[in-house]
Amino acid sequence: METTAVPNRIAERKLRDREVRRAQIISAARRIAELEGWPNVTVRRLSDEISYSQPVLYGHFESREGILAAVAIEGFQEIGLALEKARKRAKPGKIVEAVATAYLEFATSSPALYEAMFSLSLSIPFADANTPPELRFAFAQLMELFQGQGSKPEVLTELFWAGLHGIADLTRTKRFPPSRQKERVKMFVELFAFPS
Amino acid sequence: METTAVPNRIAERKLRDREVRRAQIISAARRIAELEGWPNVTVRRLSDEISYSQPVLYGHFESREGILAAVAIEGFQEIGLALEKARKRAKPGKIVEAVATAYLEFATSSPALYEAMFSLSLSIPFADANTPPELRFAFAQLMELFQGQGSKPEVLTELFWAGLHGIADLTRTKRFPPSRQKERVKMFVELFAFPS
DNA sequence: CATTATAAATAGCGTTGCTAGATTTTCTAA
């Protein structure tokens, strides 16, 4: 019973090490992307950051795109939690405003992460059975807002999401001047606060 | 008077030829992008399509990105015209709906072009003095819709644009199922039809 | 300790955007 127990502990340690390294890769990718942009997140650069040779990365991810996809999923996890927190802490009547603000705050404070989630065209399945739970959870937070009222909460949620994403994306790509952001959010919230 | 007239005609012809080739490059880029995606639009591939060597392309554009930027500007020109047409032909009371539909129709029918305009992060200046006129014109078409009513037509226009872009982008990247598109447009238009 | 299994590194392939330098074509002027 001990001759098998030792190999188990070793195997477990190896697994832990693997996870640590995987996390390091994702973390390095995020950091570089946020500081220097996604084109600077090369496989060579990442292997340098974690002090391993390139092929090691391919033991963790299928391809460079796989790394970006992992970052994106981490992003969906985080935005989901941020939206949930905003929704639960908001005063009644200010819920829509709080969630909208949280969404845009997330996009503004981590533009490269937001870019990975939406703009880099990664092949993450969405509205089907293989959709990662992190994505479902994030979308569910938006759905909560329009659950009671109206006849088509799904469509309304989609429009709310589309509006927020549009603002975030056009701001991120410098189409919108950041100066009017407050006004924009105010008017946007009014549109969705009481959709007769 | 003739010794100078002849060189002029030659110079003019050369200029015409240059323009033709420039247009060929842009056209080939659009075609390939729409059929095979932007990653397949390589400088080698383009030089092949126009039957010239690679360096010739760099006599027309500063870089590969410069070619994509030219495609994007062509796209803004076209969407501007499409929106204007929709606005002018629409029945009174149906103007917002007509423009919204035209916008989404444009994005759906030329997804790669739309991607070049918005998703590929090209450095086209926007809200400053160097903004290309094609962009100003396109945005002006949206502004027309909310000119009379409300106190802040600019902000309202931005929100309308953001909403349309959000729908277009999330549909293009498979976040939204195309099935509910009609419903989405209907509800979206209602939100903006009478913003008290 | 010898052997086997596993983990990691080296080295290199094919492709990319881009460009210096050689070459050809075109125009100018004697």
Added chain:
DNA sequence: TTAGAAAATCTAGCAACGCTATTTATAATG
């Protein structure tokens, strides 16, 4: 008409990219 200048174009190659077959080093096993 033709020699020389100017302009246009091509050839060939660089550095960097994603990715991988093969070799080498490390670790676990009997």
